[in-house]
Amino acid sequence: MSRYTAESTSEEVCRDLSDKIQGSRVLITGVTPGSIGGEAALQISRQAPALLVLAGRRIENLRLLEDAIRAGTPGANTRLLLLDLSSQESVRKAAEEVNALPQGIDVLINSAGTMATPYGVTKEGLELQFGTNHIGHFLFTNLILSKRLRHNTTKMKVVNVSSSGHKRGPVRFEDLGFEDGKCYDKWQAYGQSKTANMLFSVSLAEKLGPRGVKSFSLYPGRIVTGIGRHLSLEDWVKSGWKNKDGEIIHDPKLNWRTLSQGAATLIVAAYDLSIEGKQTPSSHSDTSIEFNGEPIESNGSYLVNNQIHDDDAAEYAVDPKNAERLWTVSEELVGQKFRY
Template sequence: MNMAFSAQSTGEEVSQILSGQIKGSNALITGVTPGSIGFTAALHISQHKPNLLILAGRNISSLKTAQDTILSTTAHAPTIKLLVLDLSSQESIRQAAAEVNSYPDPITHLVNSAGVMASPYATTADGIELQFGTNHIGHFLFTNLVLPRVLSSAGTLRVVNVSSAGHKRGPVRFDDIGFNNGQDYDKWAAYGQSKTANMLFSVSLAQKLSDKGVEAFSLYPGRILTGIARHLKDEEMMKAGWMREDGSLIQDPKLNWRSLSQTAATLIVATYDGSISGRNGSYMVNNVVSNGDAEEYALDPVNAERLWMLSEELVGQKFTY
């Protein structure tokens, strides 16, 4: 553990400490809508001379806004590429991966930050329950499609999968990931399943590829209300014990409310801190490895392998390393 980091560390602080690791890197971040955790991490990283910063998302106008903001606030801005990537469409994912693989330099850091939360029942373009399909399957396919380019270049890659304390809401429902085609749908159980999958994916990557220069971590960035919470109503947040009737947030330490900069800090630490390399496959909370805060099913190697095989079935492609 890097003793310079605390639970209160901000994105500005950790990126300054890790500036030597950020400099010269080629980072790709999904989910960079302005105001999001992913965008905030990208903004802080951009201040420390990465070689290439790839901003990935489904909306080109949002990507351009993110780019303009970074360019207007960064004295020595890196090369920025905008990548249209719709994680709910395997066709879009394959096109985006092919574009990334055509770049002169392979990526060195991949932050899978995009996601949906507690959304009404829907399916992806490929018929998979939307939260599982977007949050996990989309990132599973994209990551595996860009990995061969990295490995063939004898490069290294650190993959960061943004999970949540919401993984505690449930394991992967291997026999019914789609909630009986939506008839038994529970939006929170579906979210929990997808966040557990993010953690298990990190476990698998560490197991399968650690000897090839790949590191993978999952993390809980802390509790914050960003655009991902657009499906939540005040009544739900009051019932959950997050909010008072007057609309103010309940500041219970157990809820782990974070500022936007503090949530971005854990992404940056997970992406660049070399001191955690020996904990490959681990789960992080508030800037430190914190496997004790994870449910056992979310770090279980047997579940990880089972999920890998299921994911291969859902994308119609095997990935063997």
């Protein structure tokens, strides 16, 4: 069990885990200034990782974050990586760059994402949120893992940033694209993509756990960042985040976190060894997942507030059968099989 609580900050967690961060080679997607991924990158950079790869769609945003990192840590070894997760061509090109690094990476934090966007499609014609949040990361991660497998060096940590929003909907296997937008619901589409992030960790743990790969998904807490910049006041009100006057609803039950507190769970998932191995599930499970009170393997689990909380996951989001089905569908959508 992790020693950290919902109040723990990324500064505190990084200081405690500095010996694990030092010398690591970490890549974080979606690292715009003011984002959860950007905050995690900023704090990790202060603990002497051997390499910190900042990945995102816009070079200007990556440079802004790199400047902020080097202002506090002039000697930080950063590398910028252009990565548009809505384009499989871009994903493949970015993966080639990562695979060309002499020592590769050993920690991958998939933090990039889009939330409740108007209906749109990726360059391959997939519904935008599913195609970006899941398929882009699925392809990117597997291309990197495949290279490491060929060199028999698969010890690696993969962190997939999900959301409590996964409870808004399961993966719609019979209709991933909402009838090509005809019955599109932006929040259900977001939920589908966040459920997929969780199932991806379940699959990675099952398929590659024996080869040294650890994978966790997580909910960083409720935080207002740039991911919601396109939403109208009406959207925020319907989502339950704001009232009609545009004021944030600070209900403690909604698990509001600061940016630093939200980033802490990413860092715990990536570096805290206490969450690995066998874990005893919480006794206050409010889902129909049955653990029989026995310790379970934590690899593939879902974290909330720096602790493993599979009991706070919708059953469909941690179901191994759904995970396997999603893996097969994802392979079809990227036109490549990943057999481990």
